[in-house]
Amino acid sequence: MTDEQSHNATPLLQARGIVKRFGSLTANDYIDLSLFPGEIHALLGENGAGKSTFVKMLYGSLRPDEGMLSWKGAEVSIKNPAMARQFGIGMVFQHFSLFEALTVEENILLALPPQQAKNLRQRIKTVSTDYGLPLDPTATIADLSVGERQRVEIVRCLLQEPDLIIMDEPTSVLTPQEADELFLVLEKLASEHKSILYISHRLDEVKRLCHRATILRHGKLISECDPQQENAKTLAAMMVGSEVADVKRVPQDLHDAKKCLVVRALNLEPDLNTGTSLVDVSFDVAKGEILCIAGIAGNGQAELFSALSGETPVSDVGAIVFEGWPCGADGIAERRRRGAAFVPEERNGHGALASLKLSKNILLSWNNANDGTTRKGIIDRMALARLEGAITEAFDVRMAHPDVEAGALSGGNLQKFVMGREVKRRPKLLIVSQPTWGVDAGAASLIRQKLVDLSRAGTTIVVISQDLDEIFEIADQVAVISEGHMSDMYPIDEVTREQVGLLMGGMDLNGPPEVTAEAMAQSLMRDREAEDAV
Amino acid sequence: MPFKLQRREEHSAWMALFSPLIAVALMLATGAVLFASLGIDPVKGLSVYFLEPLQSAWSLQELVVKATPLILIGIGLSICYRANIWNIGAEGQFVAGALAGSYFPIMMVGWDGPFVFPAMIAAGMAGGALFALIPAALKIRFGANEILTSLLLVYVAQFFLDWLVRGPWRDPEGFNFPESRLFPSDAVTPLIIEGGRMHIGFPIALIIALLAAFYLTRTIHGFQIQVIGESPRAARFAGFSQSKMIIFAFAVSGALAGLAGILEVAGPIGQLRPVISPGYGFTAIIVAFLGRLNPIGIVIAGFVLALSYLGGEAAQVTLGISDKIARVFQGLLLFYVLACDTFIVYTFRRVGVVREAS
Incomplete structure (x- = not known):
């Protein structure tokens, strides 16, 4: 992410003044966000801060009460997820939506429009080797580890050749090693000018991976910052709204304890x-x-x-x-x-x-x-x-x-x-x-x-x-x-x-x-x- | 669909209170349409059905007589249903209790005195409870669905009664009618008003309603029922045994249905006949839900459903239509009450977007 890009390039996606209310609760209160091509952008916030509500509106499963979205410079209204996918917005969910009894290929087939079903097995192989996501199209989902299942979701998303990939807390189910592999994939995607909106509350990975971060708290936009310029404590303070106390622990010698x-x-x-x-x-x-x-x-x-x-x-x-x-x-x-x-x-x-x-x-x-x-x-x-x-x-x-x-x-x-x-x-x-x-x-x-x-x-x-x-x-x-x-x-x-x-x-x-x-x-x-x- | 059901954030107290009233109103509206389509003036039809029975001392007593078994059974069922145990066989437990209690006046002719009636009550409750323990045991031991087993046992009890009154228990001086001998005076449910129809079953039912209300809200055992009913996992965490609760709930509801049964045959009927109940055990399911599974609510609901029985008789006499109309009204009421209850937890929401299952 260079300064030139952030100032001159047209944002891939721009959201302005997005508001979403559920009854008396305002889940999103005038949120602005812009995403540039090739950017990994973190959406940070605690549980209930309004992150999921916001991305659901980007993906078309909810509609904003106020505000406007523009995609590649043109104002759009995203009516449903199918429409979002047509624009080139893909999403990898936190909870997988895979059928355990079916194979990788069958699961991917189910999610694709019929015209994309041709040569599927070959295309799965191509995408998975291109991005270093090893995957056997004939394997049954039930036999796969959590990390492998996530790969299926990512490959399924990539097959639709999206320009923007939304990832909802992707590492919450991964080991540190699996997460490292995922980060390599995301960095490769970003280098191909794809944008990634990365939802997380893990500060170390945001610091490590993301070019910019938008921080939400109680539905409000708190800050947009460069995670490289912040440390974990300042990010946490913005998320929580106050300093989080460290746990005080006195080491104890328990060799003789009963x-x-x-x-x-x-x-x-x-x-x-x-x-x-x-x-x-x-x-x-x-x-x-x-x-x-x-x-x-x-x-x-x-x-x-x-x-x-x-x-x-x-x-x-x-x-x-x-x-x-x-x-x-x-x-x-x-x-x-x-x-x-x-x-x-x-x-x-x-x-x-x-x-x-x-x-x-x-x-x-x-x-x-x-x-x-x-x-x-x-x-x-x-x-x-x-x-x-x-x-x-x-x-x-x-x-x-x-x-x-x-x-x-x-x-x-x-x-x-x-x-x-x-x-x-x-x-x-x-x-x-x-x-x-x-x-x-x-x-x-x-x-x-x-x-x-x-x-x-x-x-x-x-x-x-x-x-x-x-x-x-x-x-x-x-x-x-x-x-x-x-x-x-x-x-x-x-x-x-x-x-x-x-x-x-x-x-x-x-x-x-x-x-x-x-x-x-x-x-x-x-x-x-x-x-x-x- | 432009509308969808959406879960409320919290239970609606307003709907919880008014859902039974809305259900009654909807039942009346549907009834009006039914009467009109039968060519009967809806206002006259509804007033014959629901108002006339309330206008004479005789029929008011009859209302109490019919409400008593409904309340007793409904309270027992509410304990089951709160614990998510689906005893549908109260009609059979009612018959089993009536049979067990009738053993003394029918088979021990000549035994009289003040102990006969208490012995009949005790035997009636025990008979109903034991009969209810069959589905309980099948559920615990084999995982058999208690809805099916308890329902099918109703027919077992009814045919057994039918065989008894046509065979071994038939009145030897009864001109071959399928009836038992009339119960002697010591074996008859005491009346509240001499020469009337109301018997001591009604005050007993009120006392049991109060005891049940206290039990459900103030004792740790009553608390177990709520926890088991709402979440078996939380019950396991709390250390509450589901099997013990299945036995308890079936035994209590069976005993109360049995009590209602023996009070009925020893009271308003006075003997055993092939049919001793106009479906009290099934109607009490409606009573339990209309009363919000709350003992005090069940007392009120018992009267509403008792009225539907009287109204059916009145409709037959005055309007010349089948008294099966009572079943229609009862069914409508259950349907509407369950439908309205949905809105305690859910609300309608307009949806502009077609959501994809993802």
Whole structure:
């Protein structure tokens, strides 16, 4: 991106004063954005900032209430996605829309207009080799990894020869290595004068990849900036609207600490055919320690949470030992009674019920006779109101009026509430899955600090997470789950992100030499970048 | 389609309150059209159907008599439906309760005294509950769909009753009519007004409605019903057992249907006959939904549906049309109430853009 281009060239796409309202909510409030050929442009913002709404209007699945769009200098109105594709706007979605039972070729065929169906297999091969996206057109989708599925989506998009490609959080499901490969593809596309609108909330990749960034907050345009001139902290501050506190973590020596949770040869078949079996999972966690279990979603995390929480008891009683008590076959209520607490990944419909008031939501995990929430089976509403007040205050849960329905809280506030509900139990053991998934940066930082504080007060914590930033902020030990197998545990100070990334991709750390060398090189590059940033 | 259904951000409290009233209004409007197409003045038709039954002391008592079983059964069904358990077989559980309770007056002739009636009540409730546990057990053990099993068991109960009153339990002095002997005085449901028709079933139903309201809103067990009904995953997280709830909900709704059954045969009917219910068990499904699955709402809804029975009889007498018209009105009401309930959670929105499934 040169100055000449930004000042003289006609923008490929220009949006001016775009407004979109949903009832009383203004999702986009006078957004301007211009995209030049060959530019990788980041659209940055937290969840709920209005990024998705904005790109849906560019792709024709929503229409703006006000404002105007121009494409290659001419004012246009994009009525539907088919029209967007005719203009040359393609989109790669965050959640894939592929049929698992069909092959790559069949899936691509389904999305193309009939006149483009000729020589499809050959064209898939050409596009995929041109852009370094290796893909077998005859492979069945169900057999492909997440990264490969994304390649199918990208190839499908490229076959329509778009001038603008919109990518919605493309790296959220990828390992660091897969993400690096994707960045190479995007850079190649940009060098061919294609434009890319790159939606993300990951600041390091935006800094690394993008030429310009537009930052949205609460539906408003906050800034348009050059990510190279900013650092991660200033970008985050623009996204969140205030400085995000760093998590304070005092390293602790746990060599002599007693083991609180011991898992030995845990096996579990999944509930659904599409799940992942746990195979021979073993680990142990000392009292007061935080063990983070990294992994790409869908590698057995759901099953691991089910087994550890007792939602799905296992037949081998001794597979899980909690403070000397073999409890593999016991249910979740019994494990709670003994002092364990659990936070599932999904808030709505699992950890909380949207239709219930917060005080009633407390009863989901505080329903034992000795919890003080019931007397002879009758709900003590005063006790619930007191708990609700204490939890929402301690975890800064922001709500319109006291004791709202859980569904009226934002994702971040609901997660703070669910976390606060379990922390308030003063558990000996806390198992948390994806504690800050889909949560804004401010809430994430508060939740992480509370987890660290809780562990330093003696609670043993197991965090299942796919967020490497989070893991490196809070973990004492890290292990990786991949296809239902668990890696060894490593002290957090003795591994790098790249090593964890390799484990997440299913390799072990003594893998093939060229992979390790490449990872080493990347690691060195990143370290240098990090020094530059300082 | 220029319109589409869109999920509301929050439940509409307004619609939750008014949906049953809108449904009643739509039912009346459709009824007017029906009467007109039959060549009957719609105003006269509707007033014969819905107003005349409310204008005499006799028919007001009859209204209470018909509302009582509907309320009792409706409360039991509401517990099932809140837990997402679909007991459609209350009609069969009603018959099973009536049969079990009738054992004493029919087979133990000569046993009298103050314990006969309580024993009949207890046997009636137990009979209904045990019969309801069959679909519960099939669902837990084999995953059988309780909608089908509970519905089919209705016909089993009805044919068993039919066989009993034509065979072993037929009144030996009854001139070969398919009827049991008349229940002796100690085995008859006590009346509220001497010489009237209202019996103690009605105050019992009111007390049960109050108990159910307390149970559903204030006890941890009632809370379990709500959680299991809304999200089995959240229930599993909370440690609530779905199997136990299936057994509980079927047992309670079966017991209440059985109670309604024995009160009916020992009260207004006074003996067993091949047919002992004008479809109370099915109509109570409408009562439960019209009453918002809320025990107090069910008391009100019970009266509305009881009126549809009386109106059907009035229409037959005064207008000369089949009393099956009652079924038509009941069906319309259920249809409209479910349709209107959609708008508690959804709203209509005009769409200008054809959205692609992507």
